[in-house]
Amino acid sequence: MARIGALEAGGTKMVLSVGTPEGEVLEREEIPTQGPQDCVDRMVEWFGSHNVDALGIGAFGPTGVNPSSSSYGKILETPKTAWRHFDFLSAFKPLGIPIGYDTDVNVACLGEVTYGSCKGLDTVVYLTVGTGIGAGVMVSGQLLHGMLHPEAGHILLEIQPGDEGNCVCPYHDRCFEGLAAGPSIEHRWGKKGFELADRPEVWDLESTYLAEGISTYVLCYSPQRIVLGGGVMKQTQLFPLVRKKVLENLNGYLVTPELADIDSYIVEAGCKGDQGVLGCIELGRRALEAARA
Known part of the structure; x- marks a missing residue:
């Protein structure tokens, strides 16, 4: 073997x-x-x-x-x-x-498609929200590259009223990563996310930014499923908030079976934290198969 x-x-x-x-x-x-x-x-x-x-x-x-x-x-x-x-x-x-x-995020996406929560699908977004924000994107069975690769963690968002000055990205003053990754949460509230679990105002704001970014991915990539991973998403109270706000943002413009079952559309990672490792295994398997062909 x-x-x-x-x-x-x-x-x-x-x-x-x-x-x-x-x-x-x-x-x-x-x-x-x-x-x-x-x-x-x-x-x-x-x-x-x-x-x-x-x-x-x-x-x-x-x-x-x-x-x-x-x-x-x-x-x-x-x-x-x-x-x-x-x-x-x-x-x-x-x-x-x-x-x-x-x-790293593309292989995590590959891991979810091959072994995890997205088996049988060919157009998927995997989003990791932790120290940074990164998105792995598969479209029609192919990991998306283009001129480089997606840097979807740096799309520009609308700063929420009263939250000015809390973007921590050194390149942008209102990007997704700078407003919603773990370091931004700590900068804004003075504590790390896991220390703020009982503060609903923290997660209301965080879910607003997450939903804005994810709504953009829905419109641009038309994924069959979106998987959310990373340390920040261990605050599982975010999931129902994000799902609700994504539907509000889309405002009925898209009508699909996937969005009608939003709980199955925006989901937790399904590989017990090993989606990156498993995606690397699949990447190596493909390289071996190509070399033997």
Whole structure:
């Protein structure tokens, strides 16, 4: 049986795993995301010692995902200055195995479609709301890339009255990530989200921003389902608020069976937190299949 390596390269931690093509995770290790000089050689050695036949990498971005581009596999203009322009993919080529490469949120979307809450669907948005906000998008069975890849966490939103000055994005003064990610919640209220669970005003405002962003995704991508993950979404009281406000925003303009069953349309992640790892496994499986074809 093939052994597929999975590297979920996030902004906070690197999750290294080995799994089967069927999505069974056999081994796992986590290390903090330091500079490339501090962790890349260690990761290459780990996969080499675990006898993997292929590797799937889901990397934090922005990153190059077009195989025909000179930027393919490189980390681009990230706030993590030590990683800027680092050729992440090439560092693993000495393993001599097929490698699939995409963004961390795209592989999470792939994991949900392959193993989780979106089986049988081909047009899906996976949104993670945590330290940042990122969206993985699959359209007609293909992960969306285009000129780079979706940066849907940075769409511009309308600042709610009285909330001026609370956007924490260094690039934009009213973007989704800057207004609704975990650091913005802490900046606005002086505490981390999990310390504010009993403050309904916190989640009323948060759900307003989430619903505005998600309504835009509904209109632009026409997904069959939207999956919400990440640390902020552990505040599950957000889900009914977001669903209600998305329908209010759409105001009856779209009439579909999916929206008529809103509780099944905007859903929690279905992979017990492993959607990124599982998506990397599927990415590696596809790379192995292509190499054998």
